Amino acid sequence: METHGGRGLYDLSSEETAKTHEAAEGIALLSPDPGTPFGQALGAAKARGGPQAYPGSPLVAEALLRPQDRLVLMEAHPKEHAGLKRTMRGTIAEVHRRNGYEGSLALAPLEPRRGLVLIDPSxxxxxEYERAGRHTLALRKKWPEAAVLIWYPLLKAGRHKDLLGVLEGDDSLVSEVSFSLKEGRGMTGSGLVLLGAPYGADAAFERALAQGTPVLKPLR
Structure with missing residues (x-):
């Protein structure tokens, strides 16, 4: 389940992408191993959308689903929701136009009971930081069998500490990386915090990070 699905598929040659230079300073410098989970998802996105296609998290998840799995996606923004519907057409994904916080609590727990919820708001x-943290605690209380993965940006203001402060005391796995954008503005890095982590999650984080070493510097 994902609370903020976005449009699901992105064009790295678009005018919007060219303005930020983020792709040129990030994914364009990496060569993911096609045998790894992310490499598989990236290959599937390119096969579907062309050489400049890049998968959002819904397509990454969809590429890795097992036959018995479900995929439930939420996106409240009308334009992004329409894009997500187009992207996921022909897949098993259930796409909802609704607030992801409200929707995930309303639908939880899913069957099968063991699941993963991705929370990655803007x-x-x-x-939003404190809100994401408090939502996670409420969701875990209603659906204790679920692992919850939260993405957050690292900014000079350090507001991500509000999120981690809310979650303090709950067993979690935290991974943060830094990167340098040429213009030196905006994000200085990003983080992931995983609650209810399954066995082997820490090793999976390390394997994924190893592929990003040309761009990403581990912080913790």
């Missing part, structure tokens, strides 16, 4: 509102 954090445009500075209160």
């Amino acid at each position: 954090y445009e509102d500075k209160t």
